Amino acid sequence: KIRVGGRLEEPKYRRYVPSLRYYLLLSILRHERDDEGISPSSFAASVVATVPDKKHAADESLLEPYAYISSTPGKDIRTALIDCFDLWLHVPDPAVLSEIKHIVSSLHDASLLIDDVEDDSNLRRGVPVAHAIFGIAPTINAANYVYFLALERCLALNNEGASRVFVHEMLNLHRGQGYDIRWRDSGSCPTETQYVGMVIDKTGGLFRLAVGLLQSFASANRDVDYVPLVNDLGLYFQIRDDLLNLVDDEYMKGKSFCEDLTEGKFSYPIIHCIRGGKGEGEGGVGTAASTQLLSILKRRTEDVDVKQYARRLMIDAGSLRYARDECVRLKTEIVTLIDELGGNGPLLKVIDALHAQVEKIPENFMNR
Incomplete structure (x- = not known):
């Protein structure tokens, strides 16, 4: 009492x-x-x-949307990055390292469930999205359930620093997602600087969470600041994703043709085109191309001909080339940062593998 x-x-x-x-x-x-x-x-x-001291007994029947998306093969980049950063940080307990991987992987898959609902997507990893099969409400509940199961696992590691990292980066992730949604639903095109801030919150959040958890248990380099590198990795990953969404046939097989246009998303090349080739201020907003592209975004069209026309507007504005050049710049910066941190061969291989798709983009998408 x-x-x-x-x-x-x-x-x-x-x-x-x-x-x-x-x-x-x-x-x-x-x-x-x-x-x-x-x-x-x-x-x-x-x-x-x-409060009971035993672990919560999860009801697997309520987690079917999560089990569904987890069973479809993904790129698993985050697990690869954890292994790469552990070469610097040396988490001594393999069981803890395994838990960190599970926490990050489960958070990522759960966030995809929410993303697909919020974006009204049709496909994920080449199969129908979870909410198209299980319904919106069960999918949202399953994703939130997994968030807290991951938090429970993090708390069970009994490391206050790890718990702080978890909460801090999940807050960042949701703030970034909130900006992305608000811009899309209001039809308000952000500046490039605003976009970068959103991506550092949203995409960089899970990357920083993973590295932060590793550092909380590290036996080496605990005080090294990896945030600039991790932020660059998140930014590279997102701009690359934005670019491939518009030009890569293999990428589109897992989703749909130029899906970002149907979602009304302000991606990196779309922002460049709408702002008339300007990153800041109002730039060229109001030109024929920017007005037309903004109108197409607001329509949430699934018409392939209209989306091909929108892509041509971006090609003519040099926006796809601009996005590719930024990927090249970020990759160069990432390699430099890795070298300054003492080198990391496996991490460089991951970056090279990601960049290979950028290098394969046909030149006709880059011509103005």
Whole structure:
């Protein structure tokens, strides 16, 4: 029982999941007050005592949308990056390293479930999106369920630094996703600087989360600042993805033809074209090409002829070349940063493999 205003009452927290005990305890002990006669320390101890100490028993039948997307083969870039960064950081316990991989992988797949709902996508990894099979509500619930299962696993590692990284980067990820959605739904084209900030939040979030978890358990290089490298990796990955979405036949097999146009997404080359070849300010917004492309985005068209015309507008504006050149610049910067950090052969191989698709883009997409 706990004392509330001079009365002893039964606590009302018996059904809360185990991870709540840690957050309640940390929150109360860090902000000790004695409101309404409640003793913070005794209250925290009482709450912790009533929360079961056993791990939550997940109901797999509620996780079918997640199991579905996890069973379809993806690029698994994040697991490869974890192995590469571990060559620098040397997490001593293989079990902890395995848990970090599981946490990051599950968060990524769960975020894809949400992305596909928010983008009204049709295909993911060459198969129908999960919500087209299981429904929107069950898919959203499964994704959120997985987020908290991942948090539970992170808390079970009993490392406050890791828990802080987890929460901080998940907040960043959702902030970035929020910007992306707001621009799309309002039809407001961001500047290049705004786009970069969004990508560093959204795409870079899981990359930083992975490296941050590794550093929380590292036996070497714990104080090295890998954030500039990780941010560049996230930015490269997203701009490359934006470019391939518009030009790569193999990429389109896993989704649909120029899917970003159907989603109304302000991707890197689309922003360049709408802003008339300018990265900042209003640039050339208002030109015929920018006005037409913006109108096409707002229509969320699935008409292939219209999307081919939109792509031609971007080719003529030099926007696809601009995106490719930025990929080349970022790759060069990434290689330099890797060298400055002491070198990492496997990481360079991952970057080369990613960049190979950029180098294969036909030159006719680059001609103005």
